[in-house]
Amino acid sequence: MKAVGVIVEYNPFHYGHAYHIKKAKEITGAEVVIAAMSGNFLQRGEPALVSKWVRTEMALKGGVDLVFELPYTFAVQKADTFAKGAVSLLDLAGCDAICFGSESGNIDDFYHTYDFLEKHQQNYDQAIRIFLNQGNSYPKALSRAFQSLNPTENIIDLALPNNILGFQYVSVAQKQQLKTKMVTIPRKSANYHDEHFSTAPIASATSIRKALFSLDQPISSIQSYVPESTYELLLHYKKTNGYFHDWNMYWPYIKYSLLQTSPEELRGILEVEEGLENRLHSLAVKCESFTQFMNELKTKRYTWTRLQRILTHILTHTKKKESVLTADKVSYLRLLGMTELGRTYLNRLKKDCPIPIVSKRSSFSHPQITIDTKAARIYAIGLSDPFKQKAIDLEYTQQPIYVRN
Numbered sequence: 001m002k003a004v005g006v007i008v009e010y011n012p013f014h015y016g017h018a019y020h021i022k023k024a025k026e027i028t029g030a031e032v033v034i035a036a037m038s039g040n041f042l043q044r045g046e047p048a049l050v051s052k053w054v055r056t057e058m059a060l061k062g063g064v065d066l067v068f069e070l071p072y073t074f075a076v077q078k079a080d081t082f083a084k085g086a087v088s089l090l091d092l093a094g095c096d097a098i099c100f101g102s103e104s105g106n107i108d109d110f111y112h113t114y115d116f117l118e119k120h121q122q123n124y125d126q127a128i129r130i131f132l133n134q135g136n137s138y139p140k141a142l143s144r145a146f147q148s149l150n151p152t153e154n155i156i157d158l159a160l161p162n163n164i165l166g167f168q169y170v171s172v173a174q175k176q177q178l179k180t181k182m183v184t185i186p187r188k189s190a191n192y193h194d195e196h197f198s199t200a201p202i203a204s205a206t207s208i209r210k211a212l213f214s215l216d217q218p219i220s221s222i223q224s225y226v227p228e229s230t231y232e233l234l235l236h237y238k239k240t241n242g243y244f245h246d247w248n249m250y251w252p253y254i255k256y257s258l259l260q261t262s263p264e265e266l267r268g269i270l271e272v273e274e275g276l277e278n279r280l281h282s283l284a285v286k287c288e289s290f291t292q293f294m295n296e297l298k299t300k301r302y303t304w305t306r307l308q309r310i311l312t313h314i315l316t317h318t319k320k321k322e323s324v325l326t327a328d329k330v331s332y333l334r335l336l337g338m339t340e341l342g343r344t345y346l347n348r349l350k351k352d353c354p355i356p357i358v359s360k361r362s363s364f365s366h367p368q369i370t371i372d373t374k375a376a377r378i379y380a381i382g383l384s385d386p387f388k389q390k391a392i393d394l395e396y397t398q399q400p401i402y403v404r405n
Helices: 015-030 052-061 079-092 106-121 123-132 138-148 161-175 205-213 221-225 228-241 246-260 276-286 290-297 305-315 319-326 340-352 367-382 389-398
Strands: 003-008 032-038 067-068 097-102 181-186 332-339 402-403
Touching: 003 015, 003 079, 015 032, 015 097, 032 052, 032 340, 052 067, 052 123, 052 402, 067 079, 067 340, 079 161, 097 161, 106 123, 106 161, 106 181, 123 138, 161 181, 228 276, 228 305, 228 340, 228 389, 246 276, 246 290, 246 305, 276 290, 276 305, 290 305, 305 367, 319 340, 319 402, 332 340, 340 389, 367 389
Parallel strands: 003 032, 003 097, 032 067, 097 181, 332 402
Antiparallel strands: 067 332
């Protein structure tokens, strides 16, 4: 059975994602779609709108056949580390190809860009250091360093978010000499950061989330932009738990963590560096809300995304010494869900998969999955009782989601 992999967050699953799945199968001729999906905390340092289990069900009802969780130590990281985990996961899951969306839409341009940077690597690294020393954020330094090399034609724009991630996927595949083929499709209609709805049915996940949290728009305002199954699952989650997850519900826990942790201890948290621990500590004393805290914390050097990731690591108490657990590849495949076709593929994969396939949490132990479990339980504490305890227990009690094709 031929399989194509997709790297996703589905926060939430919408018609743009359904289009991606459809085109991925068409382009590659694959029968099975396998998703490497972030857990309850995402690459941009945000709590997912709804739990990984609900997003898994959205994915399976939207056309994905197998969903594996991307471990936290890869999922809540900068683009290159995120890519290492996701690409290695899909390669180890036996994918013949990986299909990603990009602003470019031309896979040859990604390879041209990779070759160009390999040729100019020394100058590129030197330029990055110069722009970082000038106070630029890391993404801005990368973009300015790249432009300073005077790139030629057939080079992608590395200032655009999906191009950035796509380039990292291609880089991982090239450096690790993977046989998995890389393909890309152009993003359709809405851009990644669009905050407002465009012409139906395609809208960005950002605009959908904004509508869901808006006090001026009913939840029905998103109905034209998501499959009926997604809409029903969102309605049920809101009805069952009272609200969707965002940073505001975790602010009291963040503030508590910062107030009871010394600056010296904060220096041990993943991504906290360059004296940021002192600003984190002092601002926690005077800020009353998450938004106020972030607005005062943000600087030219630190992007909103990076700061959110740091706060996620503070919330989950993920230390720098735990980041050494992150190698170039994932160490296990945590199964979150499958369709009937996915189960057939999985039975074949089990025969020669080089790493453990985990469908029952209690039967497997590994330092990375311990962090995943901790993150899932901390994600649950944002809920109110009695939903909180049920969500905490899910990490061990929930069986992989099964959806019939």
